[in-house]
Amino acid sequence: MIINTFDDQTEAIISPESFYGEKEKVCESCIITFSYVVIENVLQTFRCEKIDDIASANGLTPIYKLNYKGKEIAFYMTMISSTGAGTCIEEAHCLIGAKKYIMFGSCGCLDKEIAAGKAIIPTEAYRDEGFSYHYVPAADYITIRNADIVAKAFEDMCIPYVKGKTWTTDGIYRETKANMEKRKKEGCIAVEMECAGVQAVCDFRGLEYYDFLISGDLLDSQEWDRRILGDDEERNHQLKNFYIALELALRV
Secondary structure: OHHHOOOOOOOOOOOHHHHHOOOOOOOOEEEEEOOHHHHHHHHHHOOOEEEEEEEEOOEEEEEEEEEEOOEEEEEEEOOOOHHHHHHHHHHHHHHHOOOEEEEEEEEEEOOOOOOOOOEEEEEEEEEEOOHHHHOOOOOOEEEOOOHHHHHHHHHHOOOOEEEEEEEEEOOHHHOOHHHHHHHHHOOEEEEEOOHHHHHHHHHHHOOEEEEEEEEEEEOOOOOOEOOOOOOHHHHHHHHHHHHHHHHHHHHO
């Protein structure tokens, strides 16, 4: 079966170093956002330096760094999906040598009791995508190893949150009612497109992954509820979340 293709016995044919060569370590920690609004705001607010580019046929993804309270921290805007975000981490690790990756973004909510904009810290991710199966053995779920560390940081910062399982899919338009109900019964409270794949690549490469989400749209209703997805309120949450990520980078 295709999900049984994990191979840790033979070497990969190509690697990021095949394209970029060997690079020096620049930063220990790197923040990952999905929002161009966040990137534009940070570039206008902080003194930033571009340190490299992730290159693809789609164009260049700049990696920047800034100094926050005496610590050099890298950041970039990633591609969407497990494959996109996971591959960006592979290449960012090659380019800047960061070992710790802090990622934040929006998710669909599977529990109507969780308010729009509420912080969600994933504890496990259901592997309803293909990328993770190239990095870790097949299983339904993967543990998000640093969930407790993220939760402790949120408590220290007095930020309310909920913890729970998430459903990682690569088929945003195939999130069906039946599949949603299955995931809910297993304890999933969110659906997104990256957590399982990013955790898998970090496990395989010996990297540390810290993730938190905000509740955007709602699937747990008679009809899909957009809530704050794509509006100014969501963008404001994401801007605040960058500062949360900076504080988290100081703590890990």
